[in-house]
Amino acid sequence: MNIIVSQEIESVCPGFVGACVEAEVKNTPFCQPLWEEIKALGEKFKAELTTETLKDISGIAATRRVYRACGKDPSRYRPASEALIRRLLLGKELYQIDTLVDLTNLASIAYGYSIGGFDADKFEGDTLTLGVGREGEPYEGIGRGIINIAGLPVYRDARGGVGTPTSDNERTKIDIATTHLMVLINGYDGCEDKVRANAEFIQRLLRQYAHSDGGSYFTYR
Numbered sequence: 001m002n003i004i005v006s007q008e009i010e011s012v013c014p015g016f017v018g019a020c021v022e023a024e025v026k027n028t029p030f031c032q033p034l035w036e037e038i039k040a041l042g043e044k045f046k047a048e049l050t051t052e053t054l055k056d057i058s059g060i061a062a063t064r065r066v067y068r069a070c071g072k073d074p075s076r077y078r079p080a081s082e083a084l085i086r087r088l089l090l091g092k093e094l095y096q097i098d099t100l101v102d103l104t105n106l107a108s109i110a111y112g113y114s115i116g117g118f119d120a121d122k123f124e125g126d127t128l129t130l131g132v133g134r135e136g137e138p139y140e141g142i143g144r145g146i147i148n149i150a151g152l153p154v155y156r157d158a159r160g161g162v163g164t165p166t167s168d169n170e171r172t173k174i175d176i177a178t179t180h181l182m183v184l185i186n187g188y189d190g191c192e193d194k195v196r197a198n199a200e201f202i203q204r205l206l207r208q209y210a211h212s213d214g215g216s217y218f219t220y221r
Helices: 007-013 033-046 058-070 080-089 099-111 193-208
Strands: 003-004 016-023 117-120 127-132 154-157 161-163 180-188 215-218
Touching: 003 016, 007 058, 016 117, 016 193, 033 080, 033 099, 033 193, 058 080, 080 099, 099 117, 099 127, 099 180, 099 193, 117 161, 117 193, 180 193, 193 215
Parallel strands: 003 127
Antiparallel strands: 016 180, 016 215, 117 180, 127 154, 154 161
């Protein structure tokens, strides 16, 4: 898969760095050791963060800045990483979906980056382009119905939008039959070392919980 960062994104975030993790996997409905890891991190956050200070995490703060620069209110359309951590701080459980989705959520909250997890076999074409959503652009968020992505950073394949930092698209979502996983890490804070660490963390989770060799990753700007 080729990944292009458009001039639209470069103009509002010249330091952007992303990472793409791709792996062959086996999904399962539930993984208890994974959830023990998720719950342990949730307890750590409760001891260290509040719903206000979580906005200072570099990946979250940078994503919120890009939302504003693109014309979107980050308090109305929260980046997924912020929404997940906020949920934990409010004493709510994360939604349990399946092992691949759950480990992607863990990777997002662990590093503060909004991460897209996709069934790579559902993409159309061989190129993803990161741009900005347009008024009236059709987009069905996972479990959210049609959402307005105008002003949101969005990855598009040959057919249209597949992922934003707020919600990925129903069309390319992970399901229990997914065997070809692609995960995109969005480093709007420009910290390549942290983005790489997040990618390697995902590889560790895949080896440990998804019957995978961890696949491979590359960074892009």
